Amino acid sequence: KNEVEQSPQNLTAQEGEFITINCSYSVGISALHWLQQHPGGGIVSLFMLSSGKKKHGRLIATINIQEKHSSLHITASHPRDSAVYICAAAHFGNEKLTFGTGTRLTIIP
Amino acid sequence: EAGVVQSPRYKIIEKKQPVAFWCNPISGHNTLYWYLQNLGQGPELLIRYENEEAVDDSQLPKDRFSAERLKGVDSTLKIQPAELGDSAVYLCASSRFSTGELFFGEGSRLTVL
Numbered sequence: 001k002n003e004v005e006q007s008p009q010n011l012t013a014q015e016g017e018f019i020t021i022n023c024s025y026s027v028g029i030s031a032l033h034w035l036q037q038h039p040g041g042g043i044v045s046l047f048m049l050s051s052g053k054k055k056h057g058r059l060i061a062t063i064n065i066q067e068k069h070s071s072l073h074i075t076a077s078h079p080r081d082s083a084v085y086i087c088a089a090a091h092f093g094n095e096k097l098t099f100g101t102g103t104r105l106t107i108i109p
Numbered sequence: 110e111a112g113v114v115q116s117p118r119y120k121i122i123e124k125k126q127p128v129a130f131w132c133n134p135i136s137g138h139n140t141l142y143w144y145l146q147n148l149g150q151g152p153e154l155l156i157r158y159e160n161e162e163a164v165d166d167s168q169l170p171k172d173r174f175s176a177e178r179l180k181g182v183d184s185t186l187k188i189q190p191a192e193l194g195d196s197a198v199y200l201c202a203s204s205r206f207s208t209g210e211l212f213f214g215e216g217s218r219l220t221v222l
Contacts, residue, residue: 030208043152043200043213086151088211095207096165097142099151 003027004089006100014108019074021103023087030095032070033088034061037102043086046072079107111135115201115214123222127189130217134182134203138212141178143186144200146216152200158184159207191221 004025013019023032034046047054047061049070054061058077063070074081084102091098114133122128134141139160144152155174157165160181169176173192178184188195198216 033211035211035213042215043202043211045211045213048210088151090208094165096157097154097211099153101151102149 002100003098004087004100006085006087006103008103009101010104010106012106012108013077015078017077017107019077019081019105019107021072021085021087021105023070023072023100025068025070025087025089025098027089027098028092029065029068029089030092031090032063033090033097034070034072035086035088037084037086039083041083046085074105077107079109082106113201113203113212113214115199115217117217118215119218119220121220121222122191124193125190127187128191128219129185129187130199130201130219132184132186132201132214134184134201135212138203138205138209139181140204140207140209141184142200142202142204142211143176143184144202146198146200148197155186155199157207164207188219191219193221195219196221 007022031050033048035043037043058075060073084104086102088097088099141158143155146152156169156176158178176186198218200216201214202211
């Protein structure tokens with residue numbers, strides 16, 4: 001079992017739909033990162049959170065430390081949101097990052 | 110503010126040849142990472158630096174890979190000799206501290222023929 005697991009692996013939705021991507025981890029963490037990677041592009045940091053909820057535009061990230069679970073939500077999804085979304089857990093103590101394998105999101109116009 | 114700069118963006122070499130990648134992190138960022146990313150996979154850490162010290166190189170294949178960050182600023186990752194299985198994207202990332210937000214470069218795509 002991977003230390004960081006994401007679901008779903010692939011997600012296709014219509015433009016405007018509400019999107020949820022999940023991330024579960026099994027290690028004690030100091031922070032959880034959400035990253036975005038467009039096809040052929042570099043990786044961009046979306047959020048870094050250790051508790052509660054953060055919002056940036058149409059993106060919302062939440063984390064439940066007790067349940068070791070985080071979610072990334074996209075409201076009013078748009079084709080330009082099509083990308084791979086990766087969560088990464090920063091291990092408590094040594095700050096080592098463990099990455100999930102990513103969720104490939106495709107938004108259809 | 111300039112982002113993380115990597116070069117070259119693309120490199121094609123024959124197996125057994127050497128190759129080197131360069132990374133210049135964001136100014137003031139103490140922590141520098143080299144990652145390897147295979148197609149459809151998440152990044153895998155090769156080495157992490159805190160200033161000029163390699164604090165985690167446990168995943169670096171030291172028989173053929175080497176890295177340095179001599180002055181605690183820019184860094185070079187070298188592969189010698191390259192093998193077919195080394196074809197991947199090599200990503201450099203930096204953060205102000207090890208607990209900080211990550212900033213990635215565009216990556217260096219290596220193809221070994």
